Amino acid sequence: MDIDDILASVSAPRIPQRTLDLQALSRAWVAERVAPELLPYPTDLIDRVMDRIRKQIELVEEMTGNMDPKSNFNLIVVQTELERFKFLIDKHALHYFSLAKSQSSLLSQSETQYLHHHASLLSSHYNASFLSSFPQNLQRLDDTAGGISMIDQPDEDTAVFCRILRDAGTIEVHGEQGSGEVELRRGDVWVVRWNAVKDSTKRGDVELI
């Protein structure tokens, strides 16, 4: 048994770490789907959850060998839940934008590898197709001359829906009538620009919905 469960049976009921991780994982997934830019990668969380999934898969394989019909049903339930977790992780990993390459601290190792590989494939493809026949000074893919950058930046001013989790003071909002301050109180749901709540989300005061 987990040490958390032993403690829980002795003292007041505490929410098990696994449930907190599930909440954090689903919140991270929703945030990545909603936010216009890449958020920091929750390394510890993903490691813990992947570890538990591996152990659970071993348990399932063990239980499959057991032919008892009652435990068969438990097996089905456990497998269903496993599929749901894997869905959350899969959807998290498939999420990409075309970003400037400077954001490497936000990606996991496998995501960084993928990004390098993808970028080199793409650039060699462009070179082979048409870029080599351009004049020399037009051959770059990350040209910033002329006032317009060729690298697509994520649009940081898009509207996001968010729920306030902790009283966190005020944020600046700029409207047509002028700018003002909006107080963030627990339980409120707002539609604001991503820039205004970016830091609060990373701190955990605000969640995207």
Added chain:
Amino acid sequence: MALPLPPGLTPSEMAFLCEMELVTVIPRQRLEGLELLGGPTQPLNPPFPAPLPLWLALLLKRQRRANIRTPPWLRPDSLAAILEFETDTAKEAFSPPPNLPPPTTTSLHVDQTTAYLPATATTLELSPPFLQNSTTSAPPDALPYHWLELSQLLLAAAPDDFEDPDSVRRLLRDLREVRMAKLRKGIEVLDAGAGIKMNGVGGMEIAESRAFIGGVVDGLRYVPSMRSMELWGGGGGGSLCGTE
């Protein structure tokens, strides 16, 4: 491979999140407690009710091993009261959602150098779908965040557990219309940069109107910049051609 969907959750993903909500289940067969990835489940001893996540409750219901008890807010009288509140008392805003539990920490206690989403008991706040808003101990006068998808799933899978499913369906439809009308009317006060407060809005309603509201806000953002471009451009045929 890039994700082809626009930002935001699709309705089926919202339903996936909703299935993590806890509901009260009345078992018909014994089942011992399971050690699931999301936490342990309570052992089922008929006829005592127990809370289970919705996906498990629906699975048991389909196999006729349990009945689901409808949450207090999903009864005809509670829904009628909420509908009356929405139409008469709160003309502009939505009816308030159930209260969040008191926070476990304040913003000042969070260390700036901690990793993103540390997920310990003292730093992670609970929010839907992990609040117990649909068990029998939920308040009957507030619509929780996942009300629409939860009620649809329960009506589809367990209509016999409702005392009057037809009037529930009718009331749900009316509620949905009233709230969507409020959402649409709220568009008129949308501003490019200012925030809009909408407490009590539901998850599926957000999923449905996210694209629209996002589009409106983005369009409003472009209008002033186009206007300023027109001012600079001087006489260069500067009419605002087309819309975003």
